[in-house]
Amino acid sequence: MADALPSPGDPEENRDPVDSKKKSRESNPAMRSTPDTRMQDAKASKEGAGVVGMSVADLNAYYGTFKAVTDVSMEIQANKVTALIGPSGCGKSTFIRCLNRMHEVISGAYAEGKVTLGDQDIYAKDTDPVTIRRRVGMVFQKPNPFSKSIYENVAWGARINGYKGDMDELVERSLKQAALWDEVKDKLKKSGYDLSGGQQQRLCIARTLAVEPEVILMDEPASALDPVSTQKIEDTMEELKQSYTVVIVTHNMQQAARISDYTGFFFIENMGDPGRLWEFDETEKMFSNPDRKETEDYVTGRFG
């Protein structure tokens, strides 16, 4: 399936708006690599820093007979933040949920194509989706702490995954990585519900980190938060990318511009069509001089 990815200069590439970006691909390591080098890069990355990227080739996502996302190919670089932007209903959240096999938990929903995590095909027949969801953690739009203590919220996932190490140390480390430790270290036995919305979201990030994933997916993690909490989440992401690969869906364009290294713009050309990855490039380029008019119209707020 990986061979289906068009290589630079492939005559087929002009068919796809994203793949026609030969120039972008040449200037962008995420789009320049061939399937073979990508795999080597991912492997080298895993062996080197212990962090892996993801590779998506010709992904289609369906809800029953409705095709929600079509022909998405994308390289998600290790140790980088990749932001996904685009109008509502263009398939961003559907796409991100395909990255850890969460999409298929909805009745009738399924995905086609190839998604690799490091060198593992996450849609291979012998791949256990539960293992993938542990390796690719997810933080949702609305904070959803468990009805348990702050400590247990963080420890729970690790415990059911059979963590045998020092749990106190794991909880402290995860809360520190999520920039929440200083605010909760004296009240770890209190309920997660006692925290503010922004703190609850960081608790959910700590909970995700505690199971030691390799990739973290965030679906509009700060959309329901005030500016101070949002800033804390954004600061957390800058820290997280030192140790993880991060993919974030956001409607806040300035947030994407501030925190991400790469940006993908999803778009639907006509009502009822499936969403496509319309343009994908370094964030700097996407917000200063994107190649496509629709991207420019969207990032400048002229869309519609």
Next chain:
Amino acid sequence: MPRETFQQELDALLAEVLDFGGEVEGTLENMVRAMEERDAALAEKELGVDVSYKVRGAEIDEECMILQARQAPVARDLRLLYTVQAVSNHLVRSGTLTEHICHALVDTAECERNEDLEATLVEMARTAKRLFHEGLDIFRDRDIDRAKDLQAADDKVDLLYSEAMNLIANPSDGSAGDPEWRMRAALMVHYLERIADHGVDIGGRTVFLVTGERIESAMQQYINRDLREE
């Protein structure tokens, strides 16, 4: 269209800069005419205009800053604000230089002049005015092909610059003109070269505004040209 208010603010800002450009061009035209006709009274009318130009430039700067703070522009909007600020700065500088030339024309009205040097100065002033006008036209029309031609046209100003400097440094016997006039002519030559450069750069900024890319290669070619051949 979404962001209608922001678009109106950008349109108003652009209109303001073009109007400002027209005003500076007016001063430039009067300066050239004063030089052509040895009309010190006309030159004198332009004395002090640079104060109002600096105020106008500061107002445009402030408007750009407010729009950046309030509207968080990106892509073409950000390029427009960035370009408007640069163009406005070129207009202020050109206005000031033109006013300096008018000052020199007034101060040296009674001086004896060298005809060849004066003719070169007038030719240089006309060329600078033309390049400046062309730069503003390119910016108004967003015509980037003409911007590339403008880069090349700047060479004529450099040739005239060399010719004028040669006449100043090596005056012919008996018709050198007053030393004060020659000294002020050297400054005017320099100012005119700068005004032409501002015009050319306004055109170059338009390339960035439209494409997001700088005409650095053209500039580099220009900088690296072999001066010995000229």
